[in-house]
Amino acid sequence: MSENQSSSTAVLENWVVTPVRLPLIRRRCHGCASDTFRTTGKFRANANHKLIDIWLLALCTGCGDTTKIVVMERVHVRSVRPELLDRVHDNDPSLAAELLHDAALLRRNHIDLDWSDAWRLDTGGSDHPDREVVDVSVRFAARIPVRPARLIAEGCGLSRAGVEKLINDGKLVSSVRLSGKLSGDFTFTLKR
Numbered sequence: 001m002s003e004n005q006s007s008s009t010a011v012l013e014n015w016v017v018t019p020v021r022l023p024l025i026r027r028r029c030h031g032c033a034s035d036t037f038r039t040t041g042k043f044r045a046n047a048n049h050k051l052i053d054i055w056l057l058a059l060c061t062g063c064g065d066t067t068k069i070v071v072m073e074r075v076h077v078r079s080v081r082p083e084l085l086d087r088v089h090d091n092d093p094s095l096a097a098e099l100l101h102d103a104a105l106l107r108r109n110h111i112d113l114d115w116s117d118a119w120r121l122d123t124g125g126s127d128h129p130d131r132e133v134v135d136v137s138v139r140f141a142a143r144i145p146v147r148p149a150r151l152i153a154e155g156c157g158l159s160r161a162g163v164e165k166l167i168n169d170g171k172l173v174s175s176v177r178l179s180g181k182l183s184g185d186f187t188f189t190l191k192r
Contacts, residue, residue, distance in 0.1 A: 013134060015155055016122045018141040022097060024114040025058050027067060034062030036114060039100075041093030044068065045085070052077045054088055056096055069109050071099060101143050119144045123155045134190045145181040148174070152188065166190070 025037040037058035046053045052075055055068035071088075072080065087095045099105055100113060138151060149163045152172065156163075166172035174188035 013136045014124060015136055015138045015151070016124075016141055017119055017138065017144055017146060017151065018122060019097070019119050019144060021118050022093070023100060023118045023144075024061065024116070025067075025069070025100075026112040026114055027058075027110070029060040029062060029065055029067070031060060031065040032063040034060050036061045037067055039069075039096055041096035042091050043071070043088045043095075045088050047077060050077055051075065052080060054080075056099055069099075069105070069111065071105065097142070115144050115146070119146065121151055121154050132192050134192075135187065136190065137185070137187045139185045140183060143183040145183045147181050148176070148178045148186065148188070152178075152190075156190065 022039055022041065025039060026035055027037055028035050029037070037060055039056060039058040042057045044055045044057055053073050054071040054075075056071055058067050058069060059065070060067070084095075106112065136152075136155070138148075149160055149167070152158070153160045153163045158166075163172065167178055171191045172178070172188060173191075174186060176182060176186045178188070
């Protein structure tokens with residue numbers, strides 16, 4: 001096989017998007033002008049006879065005031081799984097991460113998440129910059145909404161405008177729409 005043929009062969013790369021911390025919670029603070037809260041994964045449970053309330057606690061990034069994110073409200077204690085109660089009492093940060101991915105919980109509490117600087121892209125040390133065709137499989141370790149163009153720009157060392165130009169020129173193709181945000185696995189092909 002000649003050197004020219006080997007550089008034009010497509011190479012499969014695997015990229016992984018992983019969280020590095022819990023996302024910020026967007027909610028207006030009643031104590032200051034801030035609109036973001038940070039959670040450390042602490043919970044509060046309050047039982048009143050046979051009923052229990054469970055909240056995820058978050059601190060304002062501006063003034064430090066505490067807000068409660070309703071997890072369960074006025075629920076019969078016996079209907080709550082014992083292992084869930086154990087995780088709440090242990091202030092399990094992985095439970096906080098799971099709950100923050102629950103769309104119903106976010107809607108019920110009227111909050112949004114800010115994933116800025118809460119994730120990182122691991123490209124596995126891509127060492128195929130000379131290849132004419134690169135196939136990339138992007139996997140999400142958690143449901144983190146990210147713009148594919150931003151991921152591709154970061155992973156390939158390009159500007160976002162450069163990525164947009166590649167898309168418009170047909171040199172960057174995918175079976176998913178590369179505009180908007182994605183939080184699920186996808187693949188793309190880059191032709192240089």
